[in-house]
Amino acid sequence: KAGVTQTPRYLIKTRGQQVTLSCSPISGHRSVSWYQQTPGQGLQFLFEYFSETQRNKGNFPGRFSGRQFSNSRSEMNVSTLELGDSALYLCASSLDVTGGGGTEAFFGQGTRLTVV
Amino acid sequence: AQSVTQLDSHVSVSEGTPVLLRCNYSSSYSPSLFWYVQHPNKGLQLLLKYTSAATLVKGINGFEAEFKKSETSFHLTKPSAHMSDAAEYFCVVSDLYNTGKLIFGQGTTLQVKP
Numbered sequence: 001k002a003g004v005t006q007t008p009r010y011l012i013k014t015r016g017q018q019v020t021l022s023c024s025p026i027s028g029h030r031s032v033s034w035y036q037q038t039p040g041q042g043l044q045f046l047f048e049y050f051s052e053t054q055r056n057k058g059n060f061p062g063r064f065s066g067r068q069f070s071n072s073r074s075e076m077n078v079s080t081l082e083l084g085d086s087a088l089y090l091c092a093s094s095l096d097v098t099g100g101g102g103t104e105a106f107f108g109q110g111t112r113l114t115v116v
Numbered sequence: 117a118q119s120v121t122q123l124d125s126h127v128s129v130s131e132g133t134p135v136l137l138r139c140n141y142s143s144s145y146s147p148s149l150f151w152y153v154q155h156p157n158k159g160l161q162l163l164l165k166y167t168s169a170a171t172l173v174k175g176i177n178g179f180e181a182e183f184k185k186s187e188t189s190f191h192l193t194k195p196s197a198h199m200s201d202a203a204e205y206f207c208v209v210s211d212l213y214n215t216g217k218l219i220f221g222q223g224t225t226l227q228v229k230p
Contacts, residue, residue, distance in 0.1 A: 004159075031216050042223060043206065048216035056217050090159060094216065103210075104150060105218060107160040 002026065004108035006091050012114045018079040021111045025072050025093030031055075032074040033105065034066060037088040046089075049074055050096065078113075086115045118143040120190075120207045122221035130229050135194040137224045139207030142188065148210035149190045150218070151181055155203045163205075166190065177201070202228045 005024040013019050025032050033048035045058040049068035066076040072093070078085055092105035123138040141147060151163040164175025171183045181192045190207060204223045211217040 033216055033218070035218075035220075043220040045217050045219075050216060055215055058217075092160075092218075096216065103148075104162050104165050106162065107152075109159040 004091055004093050004106055006089075006108035006111050008111060009109065010112045010114075012116060013081050015081055015083060015115055017081050018077065019081060019113060021076045021078075021089055021091075021113075023074045023076070023091030023093075023108060025074070025091075026095075026106055029093035029095050029106075030072055031094040031096040031103075031105075032068055032072060033092050033094070034074070034076050035090045035092065036060075037090055037110070038086075043090070046076065081115045083115050086113060088112050117213070118147060118209045118211055118219055120149075120209050120219060120221040122205075122207050122224050124224050125222065126225045126227065128227040128229060129197045131199055132196050135192070135197045135201065135226065137192040137205050137207075137226065139190045139192065139221060140188050141190055141207070141209050143209060143212070145212055146185075147212065149181075149183065150208040150210075151175065151179070151190075151192050152206045152208055153203050154206065154223075160206065163192070197226075197228045199228050199230065202226055 007022045031050045034046040037043045047057045052068045063079045068074045088110045090110045092107045094103045094105045119142045121140045149166040152160040164173045166173045166183045174180045179194045207221040209219050
């Protein structure tokens, strides 16, 4: 069974540009969530999608957005990149059969974004 | 609101000795708790989970954790450390009020000395 796949693995972008990251969840999983990992702030929740609907959003500016497609694949977009957006972005998928959360999440290897 | 606190940012043990990584949680209700491990430049791997069944939870690679409600703790242990256990470990609680959201502790770096 294939795991969570994130593409690309590495990205270098210039300040002011925008970027799109992709996440393919484990087959059958309906919940996809995104996290930002930095040395200073640790792992912070960005947002979570369930059956194409954003169910929750963390405390990030509106430059951070996402969406989920009917096949549960998800994309995350960051516009007007800032140096502080440099981080490892992790995607996770959960089976969440009942839609009530609380189930374990399976993580991809992440996309390392460097903003210069 | 739920939260987790990992009591040690760095733990160093010798190979073959026991491992103890400490985690305290705060939750209004019986939480879902997890331990994840992250090896350098890798994603997060689930070690074990507690979801209100048995209080002693066994995970992969010989790790286990005990849920103690009276102490609000969920410490991770392993009887004998292996060099391959060197990694960062995260104690995680599922947010009861924000479905699908996980709340991470700050992480504990485990160093294993030969």
